[in-house]
Structure formats: structure tokens, C-alpha cells
Amino acid sequence: MRKYIETVKILFKSQLAYRFDIIMNIVLTVSKMLLAYVLWSAVFETQDIVAGFTLNSMMSYYIISSFIAQLDQATGTGWRIAEDIRNGRFSKYIIKPMDIFGYFTAHTAGVSLFLLIFNLLAAILWVLIFGVELIMTNDVLMILQTVVLILLGLLFMVQLSYFIGILAFKVLDVTVFMLVKDNIAEFVKGSLIPLTLLSPAIIGVMKLFPFYYVTYLPTMLLLGRNGDEALQGIVILVLWIVLFRFINSFTFKRLRHRYDGVGI
Amino acid sequence: MSIKRNLKIMYMLMKMKLQRNMAYRLSFFGVCFADGSLFLMQILMFSAIYSQVGSIGGWNKHQMLFFIGTFSLLNALNMALYFFGVISIPHKIKSGELDLYVTKPVNTLFHLSFENIDIGSVPLVFASIGIVIYAAAGMDTRVTVLTVIGYIFLILIMLVLYYDMEVILRTFPFFVIQSASIERFEEGLLSLCMRIPGILFKGAFKVLFYLVLPYGIMATIPTQFFSGILSPAGFIYSVAVVVVFTVFTIAFWKFGLKNYKSTGS
Amino acid sequence: MNSGPDKVIQTCKLKKEYTRYEKEEGFKGSVKSLFKREKIIKTAVMDFDLEIHAGEFVGLIGPNGAGKTTLMKMLAGIISPTGGTIDVLGYVPNELKNSYKKQFAIVMGQKSQLFQDISAADTFLLLREIYEIAESEYRSRLTYFTELFEVKDYLNVPVRTLSLGERMKMELIAALLHAPKILFLDEPTIGLDAVAQKQIRGFLREVNKDIGTTILLTSHYMDDIKSLCKRCIVINEGLKIYDGSLDHLFDRFQTHKAITVSFSDATDYRPPFDIKTTEENPFRLSFLAHRSDVRSILGDIMSKCDINDISIEAEDIGIVVERIYKSGNGTNGNGNGDTAGKEDKG
Numbered sequence: 001m002r003k004y005i006e007t008v009k010i011l012f013k014s015q016l017a018y019r020f021d022i023i024m025n026i027v028l029t030v031s032k033m034l035l036a037y038v039l040w041s042a043v044f045e046t047q048d049i050v051a052g053f054t055l056n057s058m059m060s061y062y063i064i065s066s067f068i069a070q071l072d073q074a075t076g077t078g079w080r081i082a083e084d085i086r087n088g089r090f091s092k093y094i095i096k097p098m099d100i101f102g103y104f105t106a107h108t109a110g111v112s113l114f115l116l117i118f119n120l121l122a123a124i125l126w127v128l129i130f131g132v133e134l135i136m137t138n139d140v141l142m143i144l145q146t147v148v149l150i151l152l153g154l155l156f157m158v159q160l161s162y163f164i165g166i167l168a169f170k171v172l173d174v175t176v177f178m179l180v181k182d183n184i185a186e187f188v189k190g191s192l193i194p195l196t197l198l199s200p201a202i203i204g205v206m207k208l209f210p211f212y213y214v215t216y217l218p219t220m221l222l223l224g225r226n227g228d229e230a231l232q233g234i235v236i237l238v239l240w241i242v243l244f245r246f247i248n249s250f251t252f253k254r255l256r257h258r259y260d261g262v263g264i
Numbered sequence: 265m266s267i268k269r270n271l272k273i274m275y276m277l278m279k280m281k282l283q284r285n286m287a288y289r290l291s292f293f294g295v296c297f298a299d300g301s302l303f304l305m306q307i308l309m310f311s312a313i314y315s316q317v318g319s320i321g322g323w324n325k326h327q328m329l330f331f332i333g334t335f336s337l338l339n340a341l342n343m344a345l346y347f348f349g350v351i352s353i354p355h356k357i358k359s360g361e362l363d364l365y366v367t368k369p370v371n372t373l374f375h376l377s378f379e380n381i382d383i384g385s386v387p388l389v390f391a392s393i394g395i396v397i398y399a400a401a402g403m404d405t406r407v408t409v410l411t412v413i414g415y416i417f418l419i420l421i422m423l424v425l426y427y428d429m430e431v432i433l434r435t436f437p438f439f440v441i442q443s444a445s446i447e448r449f450e451e452g453l454l455s456l457c458m459r460i461p462g463i464l465f466k467g468a469f470k471v472l473f474y475l476v477l478p479y480g481i482m483a484t485i486p487t488q489f490f491s492g493i494l495s496p497a498g499f500i501y502s503v504a505v506v507v508v509f510t511v512f513t514i515a516f517w518k519f520g521l522k523n524y525k526s527t528g529s
Numbered sequence: 530m531n532s533g534p535d536k537v538i539q540t541c542k543l544k545k546e547y548t549r550y551e552k553e554e555g556f557k558g559s560v561k562s563l564f565k566r567e568k569i570i571k572t573a574v575m576d577f578d579l580e581i582h583a584g585e586f587v588g589l590i591g592p593n594g595a596g597k598t599t600l601m602k603m604l605a606g607i608i609s610p611t612g613g614t615i616d617v618l619g620y621v622p623n624e625l626k627n628s629y630k631k632q633f634a635i636v637m638g639q640k641s642q643l644f645q646d647i648s649a650a651d652t653f654l655l656l657r658e659i660y661e662i663a664e665s666e667y668r669s670r671l672t673y674f675t676e677l678f679e680v681k682d683y684l685n686v687p688v689r690t691l692s693l694g695e696r697m698k699m700e701l702i703a704a705l706l707h708a709p710k711i712l713f714l715d716e717p718t719i720g721l722d723a724v725a726q727k728q729i730r731g732f733l734r735e736v737n738k739d740i741g742t743t744i745l746l747t748s749h750y751m752d753d754i755k756s757l758c759k760r761c762i763v764i765n766e767g768l769k770i771y772d773g774s775l776d777h778l779f780d781r782f783q784t785h786k787a788i789t790v791s792f793s794d795a796t797d798y799r800p801p802f803d804i805k806t807t808e809e810n811p812f813r814l815s816f817l818a819h820r821s822d823v824r825s826i827l828g829d830i831m832s833k834c835d836i837n838d839i840s841i842e843a844e845d846i847g848i849v850v851e852r853i854y855k856s857g858n859g860t861n862g863n864g865n866g867d868t869a870g871k872e873d874k875g
Contacts, residue, residue: 027452034469035456042321042464043313050316179298187305197312269661276655284646364642366607369630370659522623525547526608 003098004106025115029066029122032191036062037130051197057223059132061194063123065219069191070119072154072214073111074161075182077104081165082174094256101162101248108158137224145230146221152237153214157185159244166248169255190216207232210240273370278381295343295385303336303392306459321464326402327491328461333395335458335483337419340388342426348380350430354437354447360526373431373517405492418486421506426482428506428513435513438520453479461487478505535583537711537743538604543577543613545599545767546570573599575767577613581745583710586737588758588775589747596767597747601713604745605635618710631660634704638716641696642703645689649699652688653706660707667706674702678732694725701729705736712736714746718753730756763853771853783849785817787842788826793835800826817844 037059044055053061081104084090093100127134137143164177171177186192188211195203195216206212213233220226307329314325323331353376356362365372400407433446457473462480465473473480485502488494549569574596581587589597602608603615606622606629615622620629643652657667675681678698683691688699697717704712714733718726734757737744748754754761754775761778763771771778787807792798795811802822808815818826823841830836 027448028455031452031456035459038464038466038469039313039320039460043317045321046319047317050313173294176294176297179294180301183298183301183305187308192305192309193312197316199315269658273655273658276658280644280647280651280655283651284644361640363602363605363607363635363637364640366625367605367630367633367635368659369627369661372625375659521625522609524608526602 004102025070025118026122029070029119032066033062033126033130051194053194056133057135058194059126059130060135060223061219063126063130063132063134064136064222065191065194065215066126067119067123068150068215068218069189070115070122071112071150072157073115074108074154074157075178076111077108077158078161078165078174078178080107081162082168082178085166085168086173100252101159104162104165105155105158108154108161112154135224136222139224139227142221142224142227142230145234146218149213149218149221149230149233149237152234152241153210153218156210156237156241156244157214159241159248163244163248163251166252166255185211188212189214190219194220196220208236210237213237270371270374273375274378274381277375277379278383281379281381282383292384293387295340295382296388296391299336299339299343299385300388300391303332303339303395306332307395309459321461323461323463324403326399327487330396330399330403330490331461331483331487333392333399334419334486337389337392337396338422338426338482339458340385340392341419341423342430344382344385344389345423346377346381346427347430348382349377350427350434351447352376352380353431353434357437357524358527362524363526366521366524372521377427377431400490403491405490407490411490411492415486415490418489418502421503422482422486425478425506425509428509429477429479431513432509432516435516435520438523438525453477457482463488475505478509481505536580537583537618538579538581538745539616540577540579540604541614543574543579543600543603543615544572544611545574545596545603545608546572546611572767574603574610574764577764577767577769579762579769579772581743583743584737584741585760586733586744586758587746588754588761589745589764590751590754590761591764595764597764598715599767600764601635601715601745601747605633605713606630607635631707632709633711633713634707634709635713636700636704636715636717638697638719641688641700643688643696643699646687648685649688649691649703650684652703656703656706662707666708670706670708671702674705677735678702692725694721694728697721697725697729698732701732705742708740709742711743711745714744714748716748717746718748718750726750726753733757765853778853779849782853783820783844784852785819785844786823787815787817787844788823789813789815789840789842790830790834791837791839793837796834798830798834800829802826802829 040055040058040062043050044058048054050058081090084093093103096103126132160181161178164174164181167177168174188195188206188209190212195206195212198206203212207229213236217226217229217233221230310325310328310332313320314328318324320328353362356365356376362372365375368375405411429450433450436446453473457479462470462473462484465480470480481502485494485498488498547570549571577600579600589600591597599608603610604617604622606625609623618629618632620626622629643649653671656662657664662670675684678701680695680698680702683695683699688696691699701717717733718729721729730753733744733746736742737757744757746753746757758775760773761771761775762769763778785805789808790813792812792814797811799806799814800816800818802818802825804822804826805817806814807817827839827841830839
């Protein structure tokens, strides 16, 4: 375990050098929050309640969900894996006496932890800027369930990005997969709009997939809603994580042999 | 330099790009998948919102769909024509690769812009036109030949504006070393302005996205024009913005080129 | 300063300064630099006067960072000078007129103008359009060069698969297709093996002689310069410190001979002259001696010692060049160089 903790630490330190990641993070969060604000103030001009949300609770939704979504830094890890495979630098992980997926999980955790401070600050700032009365549950059990869900969700997102990253063994350029994944995930995770706006049938299908539980459900839980879905969420996420554990190790074993480690 | 010659060079560049692309079949239609999924999600988002409300900022769902289709069309044309050429400029400035372009007897910016034409984006152009037509069918405006011509004209000048904005931001590397944050900035602005129509902006945001960084008018104005709610002043205003930005872009680029330091070797 | 009919390049008091901003390292330095930046002006080229005539093959030598490439880039119009004037073929290069660009070509050893994933022939077709080369001329030149460079077989394979030497030949063809009057070559043989270097030199000589292309060449390899250029210009720290015939350059600066003597018996003999010892032990002595002293030194050794072997060699070129650079700041300044240059041209 120690080596993974060290990986987290090093990543944490080296993040100081990644000032552009921070800038990107800030710019994207700002643009997302502005989007939510401009859009929903227009919507709430004509009615006071939309799908059970007031403008205030809607903004609370975006502040919290944006905070949780920013914890997911797996995409960057996926890019790095693909990039290293393409440039023939992946061998540096293969030769290390540690589990490769474990390494990248720790790597991602390092980035997330580093950004945590910024994201907290950002969330507080949004509350002040928009003058939102942040509605948050004080039910300890619900908060605990939320934390578990978030951690499982983050792990799943790392698995997914890792999967796409190692596809680079086969297709070299995974850019398209990565972008499509990001675009779809943004919607199905509920970062664009609260999923409750969708029709019940669609929501029913979404509940079978992991994305519903990564950002959306934790946000709703923190807002004090959907309490009955938490346990179901934990079970489904665990099942998906186990499934992807197999998919990933199988894929890695199958594809690794294609790796010729050019220009190490 | 004659238009005919430029077109011929563009054709050559396109042909060569196609040949180069053959090596990477999978990413050939990359833009279609990546940006197609982006706009698809946006359509889903708005149809979900419109299932709850009748109008947003005075626009009904057909107008919103028309707006999304229009932005997707602008984006697809941008991708197909000059996007990949323009985004390579900062790297070419920094690595000194620009040397080879500067010394060619063709307009340097033209050469750079159209060197990476992306044929793979063309299906997205058609898909976007499909969305626009579908949305138009749902609107209760009377479509005349003049509406269509005016719309096409506006699309063309907005394409020029889009180009101007892209080039202006990528001229900065002539003056500053670190320019990655400028591109992040653009990414953030674009993802905001392609998602919500400019009519929703108020106050300082309106000034920002209508005048300073006019991303907000690109798809909004053509949509307003098509639905018959654009005032003559709005039409003239948008033409003026495009003219001003184009003149500035050309001047700024020339100034940048004078400042070229040709480092990296 | 009247430009004669065959003067193709003329510069007067040419100057290029770069401004750099220095920042302290680390995050703190970055923050500091937002408010106060250390401005550093570096002069890359200083008061440079240059005249090159049609058909000349001129070598430009100098240590790294001397200003060779900067000078060349100014002549090609890539960068603008800070001061002074440039006239190339009647044009001001940095105005970047298309009619000017059609009359020269620049080849940089480290920058490729060929697309990697397609064949060189395909890139040539694009260049034909860009330079508006007539079909018949294009065909005849392409045939001429592919035969001269012996690259017919590689014309239609992806550039990526070519060896460095083959690629450089293609780069040269790409540069020559529009029959430029002036060819700027910046380190064209860098990284090539000896055989490829020799071949490239052969072609360049041919192009200069046959077609009459004026060529300005920078190279790290003295062999390139020695075998190609009659005239050479030495530049150091932005200043021209020599401009004249290459032979004359060596005459003047190859002032010493390297002498190595092996003695039969151990000795502590040292010649009573001004020498610079490079290696010494009781049986062997290596030293540099001034050319004019060599005869007397040999006489002295012969008369005083028993010797096994003796060798007298010309000084290493590197040392010669270093001496020129050093003297550039001292007594052997610009003036002498210019005189030498004129002698050569006459």
C-alpha cells in the first residue's frame, strides 16, 4: 500500500507544475456554472418551480454536482495512458513491481486530492456569488452513504478511463473514444441537467447503469432527496466495478502482447 | 493572388491531407463522432427542459433546436475547413516550423489555415443541415427564398467570424511564450456559447458575448433571422461586427508575423 | 552603395536584437514576474555589412549562437531586423513579397518541409502549385534532379520510410524545383553519415556550377565549408570577424604546426623557442610552434638530441577556427577581413 500512497504524494507535489490543469479546471467550472445560471434564470422567469426545483435549489444542485464532478479526474489519466502507449513510454509502468491499475488509481487520486482544495474554494465562491442558500441534508447516514457512493463512483470512472486508455494498444488513437465518452458521461451523470427532468422510463434504464450513481445521486442525497436509492446505488456500482475489473484485466492481457515498446 | 490559384492550392492541400489521413482510418470520422455526440447530448438536454417549460427566454423548442442545429453546422464547417489548420499555428510558431511557411510565395495564413482540411467532418455538416431543416419544419414561420438566402449569407459571415476569433487567439503566441491558457479560455467560452443562445445573456454578459468576444451572436443571429425576429439593426450590427473583427484579425496577424522570432532551432 | 548588376545580397549595418524576459524559477518567481520582469537584450547580429555576388558559394562559420542562423533568417525575410538595411535581389526580404519568395529557397537541416506520411513526389506537386512552376519546366527539373541525386527509386515511397540522407536529398530537390536564384542552407548535412555528406556536397557543387545558383551555407562541419566554399565569412557574437577567401583564412590563422618528437634516450630537452607544449615525458615531446620558427626548431633538435621519429602536422581546424573567433575581439578585426574579401573577388 505504501507505494501507492507515495504515488499519490508525488502526484500531489507535481501538480504544482501543472498550472494549466488548474486553469483549465477553473475555466471549465466557471463556464459550466455560468451556463447553469444564465439558462435557469431564464427558465425560472416564467415559472417558479420546475420538476420540484426552485431557482435556489437548482443552483444548489449545480454547485454540489459540479464539485463532485470535478473530483473525477480520471479522463486525464486515460489520456496519459494512451499517450504513453503511443509514444512507447508505457514500458516504464510494465517493468515496475506494482499493479498497473493500482498505480493509475493512485495517480488519479493524487490529482483529485490536489484539486479538492480549489474545488471547495470554488464551491464556496459560487454560493457567495449567486447568493444561494445552500440546501444540504444533515442526516449523517445519508452523508455517509453519499461518501461511499462518491468513492465507488470515482473508482468506476478510473476503470472506464483506464479501459479506454489501454485500448491504445490496439487502435493507437483513442481520442475519439475519449471525447465521445466525455460528452455522453457529462449528460448521463447529470452534470448538464438534473436527471429528474427526464421521463421516468429513461430514468428507469439509467438506474441500471453506473453513471446515474456517480454524480447525480450523491448530489440529490446531499440535497436531502432520493434517500431510498442509496443502497441500491451502492450495490449496482459494486457490481459494475467487479465486472470492469474482469474486463480490464482481460483486455490488458489480450492487448499487451501487441505492445512493441517502440522508442523506449 | 488570384482566387483560382488559391482554390487550386486548397484543392492540392485537401488532396494531400486525404492521403495523409488514410494512414489513420479510425480517426477519419473522429469529428463526426466526437462533436456529433456533443450536439446530440445538447438536444437531449433541451428536450428534457422543454418537457417542463414552454419557452426559454421567449424561444420555443423549435427555435432552440434550430439554434443547436445552426451552431452544429457552423462548428462542422469550421472543423471541415480550417479548424485543424488554425489550431496547429501556436505549435508552428513555437517550434519555428513557421519558417517554412513564411518563405513560400503563398499567403502564409491561408496556407496554414487550409492545410488540414478534414473531409471526415462533412457528414456532420449534412447531419446539422438535417437538424436545421427538421427544426424549421416545426416552426410556424413562412420560409421564403429570401429567408434561405439571408440565412446562408449569415452562416457564411459567421463562419468568417468564427475563423477570426480562432486566429486572433492563436496569434498571441507570437508575443507570449505560454499560450495554452488562452486556448483553455476559448474552450470554456465556446462550450458556454454553443450551449445557450445569446438572447439569454443580460447586462455585462451581453456586452461580453455580443461585442468583446462575439461568440454569442454566431448561431443566435442566424436563428433570429430565420424565425423572423431579427431587427434590421441587428442584421447590420452583426455584419459590422464581422467586418471589424476581420480587419482586426488581418492586421493583428500581420503584426504578429513581423514579430516572429523564429526560435526553436 | 550602388547595387551592381550582379550583386544579389547587400546588407548595411544590419542588426538584430532579441528581448527576453527572465523570471526566477518556481511559483514565487512566476508571481513576481507578473509585476516586475527582468528585461534582457541580446544582440544576435551587430553592424553586419555583407555583399554577395551572383553565383558565389559562401560559407558562414561561427560557434553556436554566433548569429549565423539569425543572419540567414533575416536574409530570407523570416524575421525582421532591428536596424540596418537588407537588399536581396532588389527586395526588402521582410516585406515578404511573393515575387521575392519565388526567387530563393531555404533548407534547414532540422526542419522538414516534406509531409512524413506521403511520398516526396506528392509534396513536389503541391510545391509546383505554390511556386506556379510551368508543367514542362517542372518535369525537366524533376528529371534532372532525380537523376543527379540518384533518388528515382525513392520518389514514390512515404517520406517517413526514407533514411536521413535520402530525405535530405528530397528536401534539396523540393527547394530547387522552382529554380531559386539564391539558396540558403542551414546545416544541411547535420546528422548525416560521411558517405551521405559527401554525396550532398557533390550535388551542391554541381548545382552551384551548373545552374549558377548563389548559395549561402552554414555548417558545423568544416569539411563542408572547405570543400565547397571559396569565400567564407566568420561570425562570432554577432560580429563579422572575417570575410575573404578560405585559403587566405587558413594562411593567416593556421599559424602553428603541431610537432611530435620521439627521443632515443630520456631527455629533458626543450627547444629554446616560444612553443606551446601539449604532451611531455622523457621520451616524447609534443608541441605547437609558430610556422616561422619550425625550420630553426628542427635544426636545434637535430643538433642536440638523438631522435627516433618526428612528425610535423598541420594544425587541427577546430583550433584554427577557435583562434579566429578569439582574435575577432582583438587585433585582427573587421578591416583586414574586408580587404581580404576584396582581393578574392577581384
